Amino acid sequence: MIPFFVAIFLLGLSSLATAANFNQVFALTELDYEWPSEASRAQALRDGTFKPENVYPRYMAVYGTRLFLSLHKDEGIPVTLVSLPTSSASPKLTPFPSRNMHGPGDCDKIEEAKGLEVDSVGRLWVLDQGSISSNCSAKLLIIDLANKDQIKIIHRFPFRRWLHDLVLDETPDGTFAYITRSIEQNIVVFSLERNESWMVDTPGIRAYAIALSPKDQEARQLYLSEWNSNQQFSVSVAALRNGTRTANLNPIGNWTAISSFRMLMDNHGTMYAAFFQENHIFSCNTSQPFQEQRFHQVAGVYTGLPFTFALDQSGTFWMTVFDDKKKPRYRLLKATVGAKSYTFEASQVSE
Structure with a gap:
């Protein structure tokens, strides 16, 4: 059970992310x-x-x-x-x-x-x-x-x-990359120290979007979404590090949208997800039972995959918005969210 004061702290972080105010860096037609x-x-x-x-x-x-x-x-x-x-x-x-x-x-x-x-x-x-x-x-x-x-x-x-996306698992014993392949029922694990990779089967699941829980989480979890589905899955990374060839994925909830193509985790456990043909980005607090919120919405965007995003080392959320139906076609936005990428520990937060 999460202590009461920790739960309140996490809720506060989730509210902060949801209320982020984006500033426009550029808006260009070409x-x-x-x-x-x-x-x-x-x-x-x-x-x-x-x-x-x-x-x-x-x-x-x-x-x-x-x-x-x-x-x-x-x-x-x-x-x-x-x-x-x-x-x-x-x-x-x-x-x-x-x-x-x-x-x-x-x-x-x-x-x-x-x-x-x-x-x-x-x-x-x-x-x-x-x-x-x-x-x-x-x-x-x-x-x-x-x-x-x-x-x-x-x-x-x-x-x-058919490569799609990756996340990085940096541990005291080595660094691993977990990689999704868009049409295959497997993921790829890569060990940096051994310069070696291997396949891990995900029976019945074609994993597409991928995210990893924060570095200082005791039992670190890998999150996967399937193309053409609204289901969200998780699996402990301990077995992946040890060379298992089959991942036992656990369903943890359903998004209201279908086909997430990009997911991102911050270092407090808030996960962001963008979906095919959706003009908004969802977020959810992975420290609590699965419940989505709308993090950001852009009116009038009709492109199939309108967003891509990342967190930097100073607590800024960066996002491109692409709209092929109107001008300007390209926008770069940023917002201060007070959290870094999942590759940093939770104590490493920008002021």
């Missing part, structure tokens, strides 16, 4: 890359290798004064992993970690970036599921943001395609 020259941009527009109307943010991470986005791979999108400053009202998308690290058909380069996460020591973890037209296997890149963006690890998986 997002453009940073190009080597104006001539190279003009050539890309002429030959169709760049089509500004197809720029579509899907995943986000934040570190310091930089925001990182994975873009949906579509025709005319030459680079799918970019960075941009958190303070600019009219930013350019900078290919990350460099333009030369992107290109189809080269298995040593980034072909289609997907889920992103920053760990507690400033490393960016990037999923790359490869190109439809190439034979490159899916891979995981770890880039040291605090050390001149050096690529530290490239781990290749024994399969192609």
Whole structure:
């Protein structure tokens, strides 16, 4: 049983998150890359290798004064992993970690970036599921943001395609990544220290959105949502760390919306979820029985996947809003919520 004063404290945090006031950083009709020259941009527009109307943010991470986005791979999108400053009202998308690290058909380069996460020591973890037209296997890149963006690890998986998102489990005995695959009845576990990965079956469940309970929770839980379903599941990570090959998922509640594509946990146990074809973000306090609240709603957004979001190291919630039906198409919003990412302990809260 949660002590009374702890329950009141958690309720207060949940109320704070629900009442967050968002400020607009930018609102733009078009997002453009940073190009080597104006001539190279003009050539890309002429030959169709760049089509500004197809720029579509899907995943986000934040570190310091930089925001990182994975873009949906579509025709005319030459680079799918970019960075941009958190303070600019009219930013350019900078290919990350460099333009030369992107290109189809080269298995040593980034072909289609997907889920992103920053760990507690400033490393960016990037999923790359490869190109439809190439034979490159899916891979995981770890880039040291605090050390001149050096690529530290490239781990290749024994399969192609269908990566979705990841969370990081940093323990005294090592760091693990848990990764969802959008059409498979399994998740992937990766051990950083061993540079080794393995499949964990999720019988009957195609896990899609993923979140992890806070670092200082005694019995840490992995949360999973299934595509085309409103059910929410959890599983203890202890067995995943020890190499189990089958996860026994426990249903813990039902969202009112169907198909969550992105979930995010803060370091006090509040989980945020965005859904396919929904113009609002839900939140729930995972320290209590499952009960959702509306965290933020945007009027008139009709795009299938309108939001992506992340928490930074100073207690700020960052969110992009994409609306393909009206202008401006792109907005970046931020709100102070007094909580950090789940990768930090609960005592590490911004003033």
